[in-house]
Amino acid sequence: MAADPGPETAARRPARGTARTPVRLAPPMDLDALIADPATRIVVCCGSGGVGKTTTSAALALAAAEAGRTVVVLTIDPARRLAQSLGLEELDNEPRRVDVPGADGELHAMMLDMKRTFDDIVAAHSTPERAEQILANPFYQSLSSSFAGTQEYMAMEKLGQLRASDQWDLIIVDTPPSRSALDFLDAPNKMSRFLDGTMIRLLMAPSRAGFKFASAGFLLFSRIVSKILGGQLLRDISAFVAALDTMFGGFRERAMATYELLRRPGTWFVVVATPEPDALREASYFVDRLSSEGMPLAGLVLNRTHPPATTALSATRAEGAAEEVAETAAEGAELAAAALRVHAERMQLAAREQHLADRFTSAHPEVPVRTVPAAAGDVHDLAGLRVMGEALTGPDADTPTGTPRTRVLPARRG
Ligand SMILES: Nc1ncnc2c1ncn2[C@@H]1O[C@H](COP(=O)(O)OP(=O)(O)O)[C@@H](O)[C@H]1O
C-alpha cells in the first residue's frame, strides 16, 4: 500500500569535503495508487492554517475523478475564487456536481455550512415541537454558529453522513482552519464533554422534574453563575440543555462513531505543511498524534516549495559568477548578473527548505513525503488544480529537474 514505508530510508554518506551529518531519505508517497485504490474510501487532509489543505483536497479529488472514481470533496473554507470555479457560489450544504470534461469518474464538491448541519441534527433527533424550541433558543443559535469546536465537530458529523449515504466511492475531507491542527481530532470529544459537562448538568438541574432538593451549595453556585452570565443567558442555556437532554446519548454516540470511522481501514490521513518551522512543528505533532491514536497516515505533503530550475550551479558559484559578469560591463551583463543572483537566492531558499524537510524526516523517518512546488500564482481553477494534482500524484522520479518528488534538492551522495 502507498503508505508502506519501503526500504528506501537510507543513511547517505556526507558529501566529500563537508562535515554534514548523513541525510535520511524520506520514503516516497504514492498518492496516485492511494486515490485509485477502490479500498480507499476516505482521505482527510489536515495541517495548520494556510498551508494548502483546501487546495490539496480539491486537487486530489479532481485527480481521483479523472482516475475514474466517484468523488465528493467536503471543503470547509475554500478561498472565494476556488469555490467559484468548483461551482460553490452559495452554501447549500449538499454536494454539487462539478463539470470535469473528459473525466472517467465524477467530481462533486460541497462547502460545509456548520449551522445548517447542526440544525439538521436537531431536526433529525427530536420531535418537531422540541426541534422548534431548540432552534429558536438564543443560546443554541450562538453555540451553533460560533462555539469554538462547532465547526470541527460539524465537519466530522457531515463526514459521517456522507459515508453513511454510500453514494461515494471516495470522500476527500478538508479540515477547518483551526488554531491547531489537533483541534479537528479533539472536536467530537470536546463537544460531547461540553454538552455533557458538569456545569451544564448543574445549570439544568432545577428544570428537571425529578430534581427537588437542590443543595444550598448549588443554589449559591447557580446564583453566582447567574450574576456573571446574566439571568437570561442562564435560562436560555437551561432550556436548551433540557430540550437537548434526549440527544445527549446521540451526540456522544455519533462522535464516537465518526471517530471510529477515521480509524477504519480505507481511511487515510494526509498531513499538509509548508516548508516553514511552525507548519512543520504542527505537522510533527499531528503525525505523533495520529500514530498514538492508531490512525493511518499516508504521509506528509510539503506544499509550496521552491526548487531551483537547475541544481548544477551552486549558490556560491552563481554569486561569484554574477560578480564577474557584472564587472565586464559588457552588453547584457547586468541582466545576466541579475539572473545569476536570482538563481543564487533560489538555491539558498531551497537549501533552507530542504534542511527543514530533512529535520522532519530525521524525526519521523517512516513518514513518506511528497513535495509540491509553489505555483506562480494562486491555485483557483481546474487547470491550476490539475497542475497541483500532477505534482501530488505524478511518478516520484519524473520531474523536469530530475530531483525526486520526495525532495526539494537532490540528496547529497558520497
Ligand atoms: N502549491 C501552491 N502554489 C501556489 N499557491 C498555493 C499552493 N497551494 C496553495 N496555494 C494558495 O495558498 C492559499 C492557501 O491555500 P488553502 O488551500 O486555502 O490553505 P488552507 O486550506 O490550508 O488554509 C490559497 O490562496 C491557495 O491558492
Ligand SMILES: [Mg+2]
Ligand atoms: Mg482551508
